[in-house]
Amino acid sequence: MKYSFRQLEVFLATAAHENLTRAAESLAMSQSAASSALRDLEQQFSVQLFDRIGKRLQLNELGQNIRPRVEALLDQARSLEQAMARHEEPGHLKVGATLSIGNYLAVEIMAQYMLEQPGAKVQLQVANTSTIVQKLLNFELDIGLIEGETQHADLEMLPWRDDELVVFCAPDHPWAGKPWLNDEDLLAAQWIIREPGSGTRQHFEWAMHGLLPQLQIKLELQHTEAIKRAVEAGLGVGCLSAITLVEAFRRGSLVPLSVPQRDFRRGFYFALHRSKFRTAGLQSWLELCRASV
Template sequence: MRNATIRQLQIFSVAATHLSFARAAEKLHLTHAAISLQIKQLEEVFGAALFDRIGKRVFLTEAGQILLDHARQILQSLKEADESLMALKGLKGGRVAIAVTSTAEYFAPGLLAEFRRAQADVRVRLLVNNREEVNRLLISNEVDLAIMGRPPVGLEAQAVSFAPHPLVIIAAADHPLAGRARISSDELADETMIVREAGSGTRSAMEEFFLQRAIKPRIDMEMGSNEAIKQAVVAGLGISFISQHTLGLELSVGRLVVLKVEGTPVMRRWFLVRHKSKRLTPALGVFWDFVLASAPEYLKRFA
């Protein structure tokens, strides 16, 4: 591998991540032929096929997966070295790649805006996805850190709780339970529930809430989007268990209400997570400290 170039590793990493030479060409502003040539040369250097080509699709071979893991580490190390040298020279700036779960997308952009006002020279890349994909991005070292409701299981991670995360049960403003000052959890057994997909942090918290009370909820709809769930509840299709941090607009205009159910809000925590092997570059360190110091107060706006 001593004869492999950094550029070849960059091209290979993009092609392997997207499993598409065409997509790699588009992202790197190269021709499809140039991507194919660089991959072929890298396979010659490596002495093994890195992709299986079946029809128009490509798949990573075992050798390709091994190389991808190491290529990502090499490229990340180079990025960190570059930022450390910039800091040594007294240069400002740096880059931070952040992944947030879809529930955190309601407050993350505003939090980043406050950070950028204080650190205008730091470039920030924000990725919003479901919990499973955020876990993958952390494990594969494609992002520097994540904001999520539960630290990933099985990942050697440093996870720091930084703010409370209330989960509530919502209904349309004209729902029969909407005006009640006290609602027992048993009364929810006959209500139609609209819920997040299996595996999401919100869904897991909901299942735990009902399991503790020996209630089997009537799940009528399953959706992968908080926005879709809120619109379905507004339309009167059912009630839902959801993060209070997603509800600012709908509550303020009276389209949704939080039901006063015994045992709610269910309190969880927001976590800032990074891989244990992830070294704090100057830019990453500044952002890490900013979230821990500023996010608790910022999130009070969503209470």
């Protein structure tokens, strides 16, 4: 072969950091060694993989085309190395989860996964849907657990489980005893909702089609707990995933509101890069998630 795995690692690290010094640091190499590895890789095939813009190294078209294949090749090599070294695959994973899933579902799944796979390590990153999608596209994550839909051609979306959004208020709110809300009520409400870019906000806007421009958005907050606290304090009406509200409804600190004319049903999804090698650990994670429903 005209290339080494180390050269490919330098290529991927440079693509991720767009800076050779930071790429070298991430691989515990000297800057000169990383520079030499990248130069040798390009010279072996008489190609240029990056455009040099000052101190930045930005992938050119050829570099962008081969990046997914290099990522998949190195994933397979690491999987083989683990299997040969330990006679089993520990299933190290980098998982991204949107806030509702990450805070209310993923941690228990992660604990069960690590219990069933001794020696496995799981890195869990919790962020909104748009952030998780971008990290998947940059090969910074192995899998995303998301509550928003995306149509990106490089990502495969697999249905996971059903969910629904619930409108809610404080128990002393005038609407707490109301049998249902009509569209006039929705327009009169002071809404406290998730920020743009989140899957919850995306579906809230879909469910409110026809009313959206007239809705009174009082607060946009990134965290579900902050929204619940604001609604409990009487600042307005909220709308979040049912899984985030179970305890609050049980305690009576929040009250669900019926909105029968609006469709708040949605799904949770697995998001994977189409070029990502599916390791045995990743397959085990998928099976465990599906079994948790």
